Amino acid sequence: MKKVIVVGNGMVGYKFCEKFVAKEGSETYKITVFGEEPRPAYDRVHLSEFFESQDAKALEMAPRSWYEENNIDLVTDVRITDIHRSKKTVTSANEKEYEYDYLVLATGSSAFVPPIKGVEKEGVFVYRTIEDLEGMLAYAVKVKAENPNARAAVLGGGLLGLEAGKAAMDMGLEPHIVEFAPKLMPRQLDSRSSQVLQLKLESIGLNIHLSKATNQILGDDGFITGMEFGEDDKLDVEMLIISAGIRPRDELGKTCDLEMGVRGGIVVNNKMQTSDSNIFAIGEVALYNQMIYGLVAPGYDMAEIAASQIMGNEEALMPAEIDMSTKLKLIGVDVASFGEPFMPASKGHSVIFENKTQHLYKRINVSLDGKSLLGGILVGDASDYNMLHQVFLNGMAIPEDPAQLILPATEGGAFGSALDLPDEAQICSCENVSKGQICGAIKDGSCEDLAGVVAATKASTSCGGCKPMVTDLVTETLKSLGKTVKNVICEHFEYSRQELYGIVKAKKLTSFNEVLDACGTGQGCETCKPVVSSIFASLYNDTPNKEDVTQDTNDKFLANIQRNGTYSVVPRIAGGEITPENLIVLGRIGKKYNLYTKITGGARIDFFGAELNDLPAIWKELIDAGFESGHAYGKSLRTVKSCVGSTWCRYGLAESISFAIELENRYKGLRSPHKIKGGVSGCIRECAEARGKDFGIIAVEGGWNLYVGGNGGATPRHAQLLAEKIDNETVIKYLDRYLVYYIQTAAPLMRTAAWLDKLEGGIEQLKKVVIEDSLNIVEDLEKEMQFLVDAYECEWKQAIENEDAKKRFNHFVNSEDRDDNLVFVPLRDQKMPKLWEKDVKGATL
Amino acid sequence: MEELLSKYKTVKTDDVKVWFKAASVEAFPIDGGACVKYKDLQIAVFNFSRLNMWYACQNLSPEKQEMVLSRGMLGDQKGTPKIACPLHKKTFSLETGENLNGDLDPIAIYPVKIENNFVYIGFSE
Numbered sequence: 001m002k003k004v005i006v007v008g009n010g011m012v013g014y015k016f017c018e019k020f021v022a023k024e025g026s027e028t029y030k031i032t033v034f035g036e037e038p039r040p041a042y043d044r045v046h047l048s049e050f051f052e053s054q055d056a057k058a059l060e061m062a063p064r065s066w067y068e069e070n071n072i073d074l075v076t077d078v079r080i081t082d083i084h085r086s087k088k089t090v091t092s093a094n095e096k097e098y099e100y101d102y103l104v105l106a107t108g109s110s111a112f113v114p115p116i117k118g119v120e121k122e123g124v125f126v127y128r129t130i131e132d133l134e135g136m137l138a139y140a141v142k143v144k145a146e147n148p149n150a151r152a153a154v155l156g157g158g159l160l161g162l163e164a165g166k167a168a169m170d171m172g173l174e175p176h177i178v179e180f181a182p183k184l185m186p187r188q189l190d191s192r193s194s195q196v197l198q199l200k201l202e203s204i205g206l207n208i209h210l211s212k213a214t215n216q217i218l219g220d221d222g223f224i225t226g227m228e229f230g231e232d233d234k235l236d237v238e239m240l241i242i243s244a245g246i247r248p249r250d251e252l253g254k255t256c257d258l259e260m261g262v263r264g265g266i267v268v269n270n271k272m273q274t275s276d277s278n279i280f281a282i283g284e285v286a287l288y289n290q291m292i293y294g295l296v297a298p299g300y301d302m303a304e305i306a307a308s309q310i311m312g313n314e315e316a317l318m319p320a321e322i323d324m325s326t327k328l329k330l331i332g333v334d335v336a337s338f339g340e341p342f343m344p345a346s347k348g349h350s351v352i353f354e355n356k357t358q359h360l361y362k363r364i365n366v367s368l369d370g371k372s373l374l375g376g377i378l379v380g381d382a383s384d385y386n387m388l389h390q391v392f393l394n395g396m397a398i399p400e401d402p403a404q405l406i407l408p409a410t411e412g413g414a415f416g417s418a419l420d421l422p423d424e425a426q427i428c429s430c431e432n433v434s435k436g437q438i439c440g441a442i443k444d445g446s447c448e449d450l451a452g453v454v455a456a457t458k459a460s461t462s463c464g465g466c467k468p469m470v471t472d473l474v475t476e477t478l479k480s481l482g483k484t485v486k487n488v489i490c491e492h493f494e495y496s497r498q499e500l501y502g503i504v505k506a507k508k509l510t511s512f513n514e515v516l517d518a519c520g521t522g523q524g525c526e527t528c529k530p531v532v533s534s535i536f537a538s539l540y541n542d543t544p545n546k547e548d549v550t551q552d553t554n555d556k557f558l559a560n561i562q563r564n565g566t567y568s569v570v571p572r573i574a575g576g577e578i579t580p581e582n583l584i585v586l587g588r589i590g591k592k593y594n595l596y597t598k599i600t601g602g603a604r605i606d607f608f609g610a611e612l613n614d615l616p617a618i619w620k621e622l623i624d625a626g627f628e629s630g631h632a633y634g635k636s637l638r639t640v641k642s643c644v645g646s647t648w649c650r651y652g653l654a655e656s657i658s659f660a661i662e663l664e665n666r667y668k669g670l671r672s673p674h675k676i677k678g679g680v681s682g683c684i685r686e687c688a689e690a691r692g693k694d695f696g697i698i699a700v701e702g703g704w705n706l707y708v709g710g711n712g713g714a715t716p717r718h719a720q721l722l723a724e725k726i727d728n729e730t731v732i733k734y735l736d737r738y739l740v741y742y743i744q745t746a747a748p749l750m751r752t753a754a755w756l757d758k759l760e761g762g763i764e765q766l767k768k769v770v771i772e773d774s775l776n777i778v779e780d781l782e783k784e785m786q787f788l789v790d791a792y793e794c795e796w797k798q799a800i801e802n803e804d805a806k807k808r809f810n811h812f813v814n815s816e817d818r819d820d821n822l823v824f825v826p827l828r829d830q831k832m833p834k835l836w837e838k839d840v841k842g843a844t845l
Numbered sequence: 846m847e848e849l850l851s852k853y854k855t856v857k858t859d860d861v862k863v864w865f866k867a868a869s870v871e872a873f874p875i876d877g878g879a880c881v882k883y884k885d886l887q888i889a890v891f892n893f894s895r896l897n898m899w900y901a902c903q904n905l906s907p908e909k910q911e912m913v914l915s916r917g918m919l920g921d922q923k924g925t926p927k928i929a930c931p932l933h934k935k936t937f938s939l940e941t942g943e944n945l946n947g948d949l950d951p952i953a954i955y956p957v958k959i960e961n962n963f964v965y966i967g968f969s970e
Contacts, residue, residue, distance in 0.1 A: 173897075491923065513876075513895065523895050525920030526929035526936065549877030553916050553931030561931055565911040807872075813879035813890075814868045821849070821887070821905075821912045 002029045004092060004310060005100040007080045007252065011044055012283030012299035013106035014061045020307040021070045029310075031072045032098060037129060040064050045296055047133065048163045051170035053139075054799055055214050055718070056130050065723060083256040085276055102310045102685065105253065105301075109246035109284040109294070118217030123224035124240045127154075137242065140171040143238040146755040151176060152239040153227060155214060157184040159328070161243035165206050166331040168241065176235060177208045180398045182208065188300025190338045192354060193361040193379045196291070200359035200380060203828040205332070208506045209235065232534040248285045270318045272306040288318065298322050298427040304432065323393065323429065327378075327385045327465045333359075334382035339375025339392045348374050353406050362406040364388065366398065373398050375407070386427075386469040388420070394425050396528055418472040419480065427473065428466045433459040438470060442477045450474045463696075489748065490527040492520045497673065498745050501535050510536065512550040531748045534635055537671030538743045541791035543576065544634075545798045545805050554633035557809065558796055559615055562608060564822060564833035567615060569607040570632035571622050572668060575642045575660035575680075576603030585625040593618055596830045602639035602677065604630060608610060612816055616806050619796045628794040629669075634747070637678070640664040641689065645682025645699070654699035659721040659728060660685055660688070665699075666732065669792045670739065673746040673755075677711070691719045694752040695738070696730055700724070704731050708727035708738055708766070709756035717753040720763040723771060736785035737778050849910065851952035852886060853903040854969075855942060861956055861967030870962050878928070880904050880915040883967060888955060888966055889915035891939065893926055900939040901955040901966050906930045908949055 004012050017033060020026055035041065042059040050059060057063075057604070066390065067074040079093045083103065091097045111126035111731035113119060123143070125136050128832045137610045142712070143150040152168035154161045156158040157179030168175040177184070183194035184201075198208050208523030210685035212233075217240065218226040226236040236389040251265035259275035261267055272288075284294055291300065308316030325338030343350065343365040362384075364376035373392045378385055388405060391398060398405060421427075423436030428708030441447040441456050453474050454460055462465040488494050495503065509515045512532050516524055524532075529550040536542040554560050559567035571586070586605055593614055595607035610618055619629075632638060640663045642651065645656030660680040670676070680696045690696025696707040696719045710719025723734055746755040759765055769776040799805045809818045823834040867881040873892040881888045887904035904912045909932055917929045926939040935947055942951035956967035 059949065089874070233922060322961065492920075523893075523919070523921040523926065525922065525927070526934050527918065529918055549874050550918070552918070553913075556916065561913070563932070565913045565932075680900040772874075808874070808879075812882045812887075813872045813883040817882060819887075819912050820885075821910075 002101040003028050003099055004031045004102045004104065005098060006033040006104045006106055007029060007090065008106035008108055008249075008285075009033050009037070009041045009074065009076065010108045010283070011041060011061060012108065012303050013104075015300045016043035016104055016106060016282060016303040016307055017067070017070070017072055018062070019304050020310070021072070023307060023311050025311060027071075033067070033072060033074050034078055034080050034092065035074070035076045037319050039130065039732065040067070040074060040076060042130065044128075046171070047127075047130075048167050050130060050133050051137075059070050059130070080252065083252055083279070084434060085256050085279070088278065100278075103279040103280065104306055104310075105274070105285055106129040106283050107249035107252065107285045109248050109292070111242060112245040112247045113170045114214075114244055116214050118219060118224075121217055121219045121224045122222050123219075123238060124217060124242065126535045127160060127167065127243045128243050133167070136167070137171060139171055139239060144172060147238065149174060149696045150238040151236065152241065153178050153200070153235060153237040154241045154243055155227075156243035156245070157181070157208070157210070158187065158245070159185060159326075159330070161207075162330045164241045164243045165201075168239070169205065169331070173239060174207070175205070176209060176237065177201075177388055177675070178209045178214065178235070180213055181210070184208065185335070188335070188341060189379070190342055190363065192352070193219055193377045195362065196354065196356060196359055196361040196379050197330075197333065197335060199356060201331065203359070204331065206331070210729070218409070224508065225820065236730060246284060246292075246294055248287070250285050253281070261290070265292050270305075270320070271309045271314075272302050272318065273309070281310070283304050289320065291322075293322060293324070295324065295326060298324075300430055301432065302328065305594040306346075307600075310760070325389055326430075327382050327389075334380060334385075334462075335384040336378040337376070337729070338385070338389045339373070341375050341443060343374060351403050351406065353403075359579070359692045364402060364406055369707060370400075370402065371398065373402070376406075381469075386466060390421055390425050390427075390469075394422055396421075418469055419476045419589075425552065428457075428459040428467055431458040431461060433457045435473060438473045439477045443481070449478075464597055485722060489531055492516065492522045492524050492528050494692075495519065496533070497531055497748050500531070501538075501744055504532070504535050505539055510540070510542075511547060526552075527748075530635075534671050534673065534748075537636075538788070541669070541671075541788050541793075543669075543795035543798060545802070548805075548808060557615065558613065558619075558799060560609065560628060560632060560633045562833065565612075565819065566608070566822065566833065567612065568609045568632070569610050569615070569618055569622075570600065570604060570630040571627035572630040572664070572826055573604040574668075575640060575657050577642075577657055577661060582625070585622075585627075589618060589621050592621075594831070596832060600632075603641055604632075604639060606632070609833070611818055611822065611826065612809055612811050614798050615809050620800050623794070623797055623800065629630055629796040631669060634671060635674050636669060637664070637667040640667075640678035640680060641693070642680045643682050643685075643687035647679075652699070653686060653701065654682055654704070656680040656682035656688065656697075656699060656734075659697065659704075659731075661708070662728075663732070663735070666789055667735075669737065669787060669795070670743075672739070672743045674749050674751045676739070676752070691720060692716065695719070695735055703727050706731055706734055709752045709763070711751050711753045713751070715753070719753075722763065722767060737781040738766070740781040740784050741766075741769060741777075849905065850907065850950075853905060855953045856955050856967055857969060857970045858956040860969045862970060863968045864965040865956065865968060866966045867966055870964055873964065876919055878915040878917065878919070880912070881964075883961060883966065883968065887912050887915075888930070889917075890957065890964060890966065891915075891919055891928065893919055893939070896926060898926065899957040899959060899964065900926065900928075901957045902928065902937070902939065902942060903953045905952075906932060906935070907921065907944075907952055908935055916950070940944075 041061040078091050082091045089097050089099050111128045118223040152173035152175050155178050157177045165175045165177050169819045203413050212229045215228045228234050248265045259267040266281040268281050268286045268288050274281050283299040305316050305318050326499040327336035348365050348367045350365050360380040362378050365374040390408050420433045425435040427435050442454045447453045460470045469604050515532050530552045533550050544551045549555045596609050598606050600606045639659040642656045642660030646652030675694045679693040679696045681690045682686040691707050692710050692712050698705045706723045707719035708722045824831040865883050873879050875894045878889050878891040881890050889902050889904040893899045904914050917931045927936045929936045936945045937952050942954045958965045
């Protein structure tokens, strides 16, 4: 087995592994990866997101388990210090020696720290790793405690510097950008676009200082207090983030005498080989064409070439011309440049559109004959970037008046359809996916929708910039095949759930047959019937007792069906608070009906194995003892989980139990497109795991923070902050609006997290609707919620008090007998259903 | 288990030897189903009132061998009346017993007739 050692576990090092193991024959190689950071490779491009999420895991390229599953040895927190080319080994800082057949250097780069006097002071950081960020965060807390108006400066107004400026802003410090050149992003932007960007950034609170050469870093007792640019030209700052460029981490190359560039970098040929043919270099450490490429896409291409070459594919070569086009969102501002952004007048003409009032700048450069696009710059709105970039890459014809390419919204746009692109057009440059691959995945039937195409091709999974174009291609291809792209409920209704909700409401329809006759066809089915029932429940608070035959089985029998056709019983225990007396009642009932008993994840008690015939009797006893339905069976509010809060906890800031109980009782019985869970935590220790819920409320100094759109389940999602430091009344007001808005507009079986993802504009849009009332609907939303709250009735109480409603719980219509097909087996002092036949083999109990 | 499944065999109207008087029409919910006990058999009977039709089939889900089909939801697929099993929404034609959204074995279908406001199910023995 041949040994491949990869030094460096950053984005490019990881990508090498991913590409390598995907190749046929890779199982005859053993890969060992060394990373000097403590964690597996993460997405450095989106580093500033760490300040919002503070969740390092969310940035991971792949979890540690991925390396294991692919038989890759991942060694983190270990630095490789030497390469011994003659014996083909490397040694690590802890003096272990490892053999290789092929060595791949993906050591990346480090931040360049200019030799300024005082740069060693405390409070001076570089912006490169998660550890750097953690250091900054801790320091920011310290300086803010001493001075609430503390300032942070960023040295360098390039791409990363502006990202760091956002980081400073997110840390609650007054942000200042200090740039040596007379303009921002000097490498990507011309002067005019740079001014437009500067105006925009200043409007959102960034202070920008251009043409400043820093002479020294000022400070007392070793801590930074300011920067000095010249005589009497100073800026007081408590923190400095240096982002003045990168330097290749090429020290390994130097020490083993590989050919190096004059200004650093390990020289490679178009096979990514260094001067030693068994050693490859990729990413920001590699000097190719006398250049270091500091972008992800070329790094990924190099990873692919190196992987192919090692596997013996000699034809895989790096192209001589590398596309340096970029598009990114800087602090919410679109910035993009492609092809030749600056162009001498001798080569072509420029068409420029500038609107400083809206912070917009667009420039395209066209050839002298006016027939082809050579490059351009976009600031403020880069929505045309993907199309322009493709026109440039594929040398496509441009309109006679090239201005049409950038002028604001012409009818239908100047581009025509994304489908006009040639099949070989590269749509996703990070993952190197062509238009032909994307459309082909739909055409050959292997994928049916966007999610399928993304999973199969990996398009848009890295930087995400091409997502709109991938979406367009998938939609257009589906349309061209005559497939409906419209999100209809099923063959009986040509409407989305939201549309149907509107129709039912407007026409005041009240039974399933009425709805079917009014706007559907055929007899209905198991998909549309529950949707219509849920709409009735959301509009009129109709319980399933009203029309039980159109309910899912769980709603029909007000209990969760289990795998042997028996049911479970879950009474409401609001906020998880229960008296010893009530616990005894539950114990007595569970024992009497011989029910398997368990505490649920939502902090309540679940009885299993109840036979259909027994459900009304069990519930009668529960209701007589003061319990009510827990709606565990419904697409409705389940629980509002709580920690004990200030009632008992020595850290608690507010009474989380009382508030959880109040909220659970307010929203109980609320039917919705999917289940809803809530949580209330009494402090930021977050013991109620509120941010894993559809709504989560966390006590902070000065009120509650309200989070929405979280869930656990198959795709766990942290809830996002909707409002800060609000009082109980405001929490309820915003929750009412949010929940009704979700209920009205979500697709069937769509949790709030997925809904919020799909909502155009996401959380910011939701804030506009719920808090600022941008749609002028909050009054209606509140009214609808109040109606539903007032109309609440316990549906189990309704069921047991009505002899007709009770009839459906008889197993037979013509006999008092029970289902004799049920077989239970013992399990740890309780019981369980006999295993399904095919599961008996290999079962472990 | 095989034994349990083998008790249920489709009966054609021509082969009916016994018309079993199950219950009055009102005992069955409109556009819904209920389960009838006949000897040691469990039969799901559906009052598909929207189509003005009655259907009967085995109550046994052929997928997981549980007695639950009568608790499922009625509907149609491109005009074929069907019943959806409440456990995993497997659907079966009420005309032929065929599994419409999978490759499970077909379920047994029984003839139903209504006389003097009573529901009768046809058996061959």
